[in-house]
Amino acid sequence: MDVISLCSALIKCKSITPADDGAQGLIAQFLAAAGFEITELTFRSPDGANEIKNLFAQYGASGGKSLGFLGHSDVVPAGESWESDPFSPLQKDGYLVGRGVSDMKGGIAAFCCAAAQFVREKFDGSICFLITGDEEVGSREGAQSLLKWCSDAGRLPRDFIIGEPASHSKLGDNVYLGHRGSLNVVVESIGLQGHSAYPANFKNSLAAVCQYVAHMLNYQWKYEDLRFPCTHLEPTLLFTNNYATNVVPDRTSANLNIRFGADYSSRTIEEVMTTEARGYGLTLDFHRSGEPFYCDPKELKGIFAACIKDVVKVTPKFSAAGGTSDGRFIPSTCNIIEFGLLDDCLHQKNEKAKLDDIRNLEKIYLEFLKRY
């Protein structure tokens, strides 16, 4: 099966988290035929409500060089108004269209096909696939549980490739070596409702939240570690319990998302947010999503850059911007490189990837395996 057929077959599986709809079975079947040893692992949430399928596949023996490919087979919901059925892959104008083609069934198909070709030759070491089923909703029964299982079983690879879409405008123009941390904050104000013409008689919860958010939007974050983009705060939701024009609401909340480099941790961001909130009469509720991480695997970087240059004639930039990825759960003793298709239509309707990009991604991965 070629890379486009495998990717198309994966798109047909409606694997919207937590569903799998046969996606991992397809990958397992493909890798088993190539000689991989397959371990299917289902992890359940502590309350038993969530059940997530994961796949571990290995070729070669542990010890020595060990390379792991980390990817997720789940996708986000399709949403409305696609021009074609999101789960019926369509080839059009040199593109493959379908939910998950770039995030990240194209990456999985490319690495599967590259690895299947590569293992026909004799080599030392091992190649593993870690395919998870809940990356889009927090990775608890996915990457976090699967990586722990690998560690406990003594099967944790030393080097990782994460096949997430990392390229920006051309395949190969960007490779991630890390990501910023992410923290969500719910800011809430309880005031006193009243007529907007009588300020002495109310306490405006909406004004309190807006003033604090405006203050934090102008806050000068420390910026010393230039490997990461500057720390950035973005309001993502504002809710208040009033629709009338002359009533002051007594309850307002805002959600803020903060992306931060290694100048901070979740804890120190919380300290700043709390200190700066003094005097506004607010409550702050923090939800940690991930700490910043960065690794600089010189040897892997060099090989990757050369493979990309040879296949698509592009010199990649190595960066640590972008969103978070499951790389944040990989132990810091491992090396991580994140590279895949373009990130230009992630989670959008009519998600698409160039057929040539998918084929070239397979070639880059195969070249990497040969030189690794």
Ligand SMILES: [Zn+2]
């Ligand atoms: Zn993804």
